[in-house]
Amino acid sequence: MTQASSPTRVTVGELAARFLEQCGVKAAFGVISIHNMPILDAFNTRQKIRFVSARGEAGACNMADAYARVTGVMGVCVTSTGTGAGNAAGALVEALTAGTPMLHLTGQIESDYLDRDLGFIHEAPAQLAMLQAVGKAAFRIRNPETALATLREAHRLAFTAPCGPVSIEIPIDIQAMLLDLPADLAPLFVAPVQAASSEVDALAAQLLTAKRPLLWLGGGARGARAAVERFVKMGWGVVTSVQGRGILAEDHPASLGSYNLQKPAEELYQSCDAMLVVGSRLRSNETLRYKLRLPKALYRIDANALAHNRGYNSDYFVQGDALATLNALADKLEGRMKVDAALAGDVKKARDQAAGMVDATLGAYAALKNGLATQAGKDLWWVRDITLSNSMWGNRAPMLDHPRAGVHALGGGIGQGLAMSIGTAIADTEHKLGRKTVALIGDGGFMLNVGELACAVQEKANIVMLVMNDSCYGVIKNIQDDIYGSRHCYVDLHTPDFAQFCASLKVTHFRLGEPAQTQDVLAKAFAASGPVVVEVDMKAWGPFAAKFAGPILKKD
Known part of the structure; x- marks a missing residue:
């Protein structure tokens, strides 16, 4: 049972919340569970940090990653122990690849039963080792007295070049323990590396x-x-x-x-x-x-x-x-x-x-690239998933004028763009940055974490999502054409009726069925508030003028 905090005595969970406030964190992302409730109860009681309830830990971690990339402030993800922490592993690999300063707070079972191989519910064997493998470092807080030092060291490491995600697991009984409120909760200063x-x-x-x-x-x-x-x-x-x-x-x-x-x-x-x-x-x-x-x-x-x-x-x-x-x-x-x-x-x-050469490969899709540039201008956050359209043009256009305007799945994993766009939109709102979040997502990646669309609705995240729907894994299909004699297997995807699906979630939906509709549809999408899905019907638009079949190789 969590003990009540007082002006001079706080739980370890509240200490963590107060420390994050001192770090400038205005939003955190995660999934509530019995093994992180003291932390989230403190978020709720103090009302200083907006907590975004993701539909899965992978999505929450991607949101925190994008939040950090856009703001330069530490991203924070809160998960449960065991399976919950494991669900975040792939997204932690992405944050590590991108060099994103992040803190992953996860629970752990009660200290009395920890590491005893009792089959205690929610325990994962070697959880700490798993988190060390997918991040920059991982720690366990073993008593209230070391909590602040551990939080400070995690923050310092996250911001020490090369930056990356750091995990801290806190047993649930430790989260609920009381300690005297330290007079100074400020994070440690991370000095830039000075060249000789x-x-x-x-x-x-x-x-x-x-x-x-x-x-x-x-x-x-x-x-x-x-x-x-x-x-x-x-x-x-x-x-x-x-x-x-x-x-x-x-x-x-x-x-x-x-x-x-x-x-x-x-x-x-x-x-x-x-x-x-x-x-x-x-x-x-x-x-x-x-x-x-x-x-x-x-x-x-x-x-x-x-x-x-x-x-x-x-x-x-x-x-x-x-x-x-x-x-x-x-x-x-x-x-x-x-x-x-x-x-x-x-x-x-x-x-x-070079831009002309890229445009020559796009065929009809040049209308989408150019239409987006006209509609969005340069005041946008440009979020991309690993999808054929991003490889063809999204990694190079539209023009960006801000060093943090581009957010993409650097590690090459699909299905992260939707969640990243939510983290980006929340960052824009909470830090009053004044840019529109636009996401370029393939239908396959979209469906991988599609539950986060419900999170976007609940959080009223202002996002225009360009969902490139070709009902397949387009890049893989092109590779099969290029190397495997067009033997297509395991690439065709059953996708929902996106109009009906969006309607069920109360998401504004537009179908972009031909290039001539681009300017009109994008104008309506950008004028709407909350999450908006623009479904680009790639079967109606036809193929690109050139095939992209994986990373370009040097031709001798």
């Missing part, structure tokens, strides 16, 4: 003579926009990974956007004499499995020392925070470089050519 000044000097010396330099920006550089703009003023060009989109507004003439794979981009790289990669892993699917030809002189800045020579060899590597290190480097270079004045024009030309 001698290393910055050495890097500056190597870059000083570059005439056609490029910055490649990844997700680790999302906080470095001000410093990036200093390099752009010096004449540098910018290209980004998908995770780094919007660090420099993508309509800036110096931005190649994330058109990093197309032939015009590679040709541009070969005309450049230096590339500085900042906060990016140069992932396989964005470098043609590390065979994309980058400039011969390749330099890197990363807060993670293990990034040196990973994927590509570095001519020089500096470990440091992106913003601080780029600013220090700019101090050494401003007014001293003589960058080729033609570079900016060459970047824009390469971008226009």
